[in-house]
Amino acid sequence: MTIEIAGLPPERIVFEISPLAELGVALHALAEPAHHPGLHDWGLHEADFLWRSTFSDVFMPFAGLPAALNGANGRTGATLAEELDLLDRLDDERFVSAALEFTCASTYGIGGPSALGDPARRERALELAATRGPKQLDFTRRLLDDPASVRAWVRRLFEDCDRAFFADTWRRVSTQLAADARHKTELLRRKGLAEALHAVSPALAVDEDRTRISADKLADGRTTAVDPAVGAGLTLVPSSFGWPHLMVLHAPGWRPVIHYP
Template sequence: MSVTIDITGLPEERVLFTPSPLAELNAMLHVLAEPAHHPALHGWAAGTTTRIPPELAERLSEADFLWRSSRADFLAPGLPGGTLAEELDAIDRIDDELYVRGALITTCGSARFSRRLGSPLTDPAANERARDLATARGPRQAAFADRLLADPPAVRALVRRMLEDCHAVFFADAWQRVLPDLAADARRKADLHARHGLAEAIAAVSPAVALEEDGGRRRIVIDKLQDSTTSGTDGGGVTFIPTVFGRPHLLVVHARGWRPVLQYPVAEAGPAEPVSLALVQQRLEALAHPIRLRLARTIARGPHTTGELAAAWQLSAPEVSRHLAVLRKAGLLITERRGRYMLYQLDLSGSARLGSDFLEAVLR
């Protein structure tokens, strides 16, 4: 499975390698929401959490809809600015329709929903579906979606103020620390592009990204959970954004109406911890089935119900339950009851024992 970006005929200068303060803030917020995805950043996450005032922490919890399981498209700008304020001004120029669709992306299933149905602002069926998906995520997400669909301008203003408050509390200091590394990495990739061509620059981004050229066609192919195709030519170009806090995720914004963006990690993984051969064998056998591997990649990003997994992969609920039972027996699942929903999530600490390559693959 892969995301394919068609760049046939795209001028070379339309491929950018550049840092983005907003994208890095987005990555930091994801670390705070999902620290288990980022074991190397546990110290930073714990220290930062203690600095955040309770009122801001409450607002971040209510809005983690935007960056926990998936990322709102507008948080990865196609044309990054020099400052966070410039990038927030650019978000303000996005119309409500694009903003709301971007904000409602929480899982692969909801991404498919947003393309199939009409506008959740005007189509009752799409509106109801958006509210159902948010309710399955939890009461805070449901409340956020209700407010967003009822009054987009008010929520947009609230989100901007929240991001500005994050800048004041913790982002400004962290950004100054990582900006030299991000700028240096972007310069190295741009230099490879200029001197040796796009294929070599892309190969340096990640082994999960490749440039394919065939019969005059050029495509950037990224190993991801879903099969999707978009056009860099129609979007005006492609942007590669380095990240320190985003590792191990390989974030791709490829929705219709957005310039394709790929946020790639510059940090390296730590070594995997040793485990018993019997445990490794049991977990590898559990993950050997292609459907179970798909389910694992889905629930690695956040908790899902059986119904959500069945809808996302066009399976029956009993079939999903059988596969989840195998993963649970191998000690790879975390379960949580939230109201009438039972949520399933991949145990990332246990999965990490299989090795950093596996962890990066499921979180890509």
């Protein structure tokens, strides 16, 4: 998996912490306890197809807002509420495409119109959702018929998680995550990109000409950190609950994100 960075100014490579992204991986960890031993299962299954086998980009809305709509240049929100506000600012097409990633991961890197506005993609999304199960099909139907109500429901669900357990969890882990982000930022400044990436994960590397970052993963993908329509930049987000997963957001039209344990 590669991220094109030729011409990317060093100051546009940032380490940030994200409460919404951490909520997403916490939910994944709870849904897949065999992958994450030692964590308790709260039994949250209402929309687990957004985070169980596919980690939806709805958890990183800061990366989906074009430069013209995000004066912070891909910066995350300081609180979960701020990041949910960023999620609300995604247009319906972008939100729907991200929320339906679970239907077919093979089309993730293709881009193009969403199922909301393209009849052929709508039909295909419904067919694929039906193969996943009745709960997934019902969610997809509701999302395509009335995206506003589903978006409001998803926000309430995340807010309920915050009240039930995540606010305390975030207070416990955010200090460590912020310290890691500061350390990696300083390492990037003092030692350069290659050293910083190696500290993030041995699976990451940059070529000698500093034009391309590669991630050694069991998936293929390509994206760019210098798309003027999105705004030049790369965001790296540390996670406490994400281990052992190293994830790369590489959707067309989104700012690339490396989400690392």
